[in-house]
Amino acid sequence: MRTKFKAWTKPYIDEHPEVMISDDFLQAHPSPYFLEIGSGKGKFLYDMAFAHPDQFFVGVERNVTCAGIAAKKIVEGEITNAKLLFTNADEVLDKINDQSIKAIFLNFSDPWPKKRHHKRRLTAISYLRQYDRILIRGGQLFVKTDNDDLYAYSLETLAQSPLQIIEKLDDYDGRADFDMTTEYELAFREKGQKIHRIVAQKND
Numbered sequence: 001m002r003t004k005f006k007a008w009t010k011p012y013i014d015e016h017p018e019v020m021i022s023d024d025f026l027q028a029h030p031s032p033y034f035l036e037i038g039s040g041k042g043k044f045l046y047d048m049a050f051a052h053p054d055q056f057f058v059g060v061e062r063n064v065t066c067a068g069i070a071a072k073k074i075v076e077g078e079i080t081n082a083k084l085l086f087t088n089a090d091e092v093l094d095k096i097n098d099q100s101i102k103a104i105f106l107n108f109s110d111p112w113p114k115k116r117h118h119k120r121r122l123t124a125i126s127y128l129r130q131y132d133r134i135l136i137r138g139g140q141l142f143v144k145t146d147n148d149d150l151y152a153y154s155l156e157t158l159a160q161s162p163l164q165i166i167e168k169l170d171d172y173d174g175r176a177d178f179d180m181t182t183e184y185e186l187a188f189r190e191k192g193q194k195i196h197r198i199v200a201q202k203n204d
């Protein structure tokens with residue numbers, strides 16, 4: 001499902017600072033918030049922010065077309081409790097304050113199938129250590145994927161990390177309370193593919 005480049009998206013991003021933020025904004029944000037890495041076209045971010053107006057959501061997306069489409073959804077939906085960073089997560093994770101995130105969502109992250117690329121997976125141990133640093137106590141990491149190999153890999157890396165796996169579902173029905181269906185998830189469910197879900201928690 002490659003996203004076709006849309007030339008309007010970069011100017012749109014530049015013209016909408018009310019939704020497009022920088023890491024300075026995160027450092028100044030007064031209370032813990034929710035973080036989605038790889039927001040795609042923003043359906044999950046929009047739906048979560050709409051359903052939970054008392055919570056604050058930040059999406060990170062590195063693809064210009066996806067980030068622009070997500071930004072447009074948020075602006076046109078007049079959603080004020082969701083913001084976006086147009087960047088690679090690698091550029092921003094270091095700059096997020098310790099214990100400032102209530103939960104991190106990794107929805108259908110790129111599976112990077114080649115072994116030499118596994119360190120780029122968003123559940124590689126180097127990322128999990130960062131998540132452990134930025135999550136509040138009791139904060140959670142939510143992983144959803146259709147990819148069997150990424151699911152198995154994530155369970156292994158999580159077992160080696162400071163985070164504790166509190167739920168793993170091979171065949172998630174999509175009905176958890178604090179969740180929304182993503183664009184990729186809709187497409188996979190239509191094809192009858194199983195969705196896997198992991199919830200891990202920071203305990204100390």
Ligand SMILES: C[S@@+](CC[C@H](N)C(=O)[O-])C[C@H]1O[C@@H](n2cnc3c(N)ncnc32)[C@H](O)[C@@H]1O
Pocket residue numbers: 037038039040041060061062063066087088089090107108109110182183184185
């Ligand atoms: C397979 S898509 C899933 C999109 C959406 N989460 C969904 O479930 O419909 C993965 C998205 O993550 C973004 N992405 C992958 N690695 C990223 C990274 N390191 N930083 C920011 N975005 C990333 C990609 O550009 C892409 O839009």
